[in-house]
Amino acid sequence: MQSRETYHRSDSSHSVRRQKRPAWRQHLVLTERGVVGGIRGGSAFFVHFFGCSIVLATGYVLALSLMQWVAVVLSMTIVLAAEMFNQALRAIVVDPEDGRIAPQAAKALGISTAAVMMTILGGLIVVGMIFAQRVSHFWAE
Structure with a gap:
């Protein structure tokens, strides 16, 4: 207790x-x-949430199956989590008073930004494949 x-x-x-x-x-x-x-902490989340809303609306229109929704939501969650890790690292390495970054910290920040881009590209590939499959299904009917 x-x-x-x-x-x-x-x-x-x-x-x-x-x-x-x-x-x-x-x-x-x-x-x-x-x-x-x-x-x-950053304006990147506005872009991510805008993109997520477009993906969710498109998924609704295309009537995704449960497993397709799982893949789409998981992709979006991974991208948002990677962006939050990037924001956390930025909060640690960027001096709030003058915005300076130490050289080693700049390298780490560059790597974390690249990791965010990799998750975005992976998410776009997954979502693109799912949407392409659904659109081709509609055209086949």
Whole structure:
């Protein structure tokens, strides 16, 4: 069982008793903060979400099967996760005051950006193959 801790507010003499969050709940809070920080961290997510909305709408129109949806959603998830890793690395290596990057850090950032591009290309190939198969199925009818 989690222990109770007393948190003292520095702006007043009152002490506030709160339970410490359970580990699973703290993990969810950190996850939410990470997702929000990652999305707000760069404009690349706007492009990714715009592309995802186009892919989802096209998949709906083409009436994808369950396994095709699984492949499409997995491809989109991998791309978004790779972009979040890239944003996390960028937050570590880029100096927030002047934007400078150390030479070794620049190399790591370049590799992470290339990894994002590889996941995007792989996702485009998978989604393109699925959509091409569905379109050819419609033309065959």
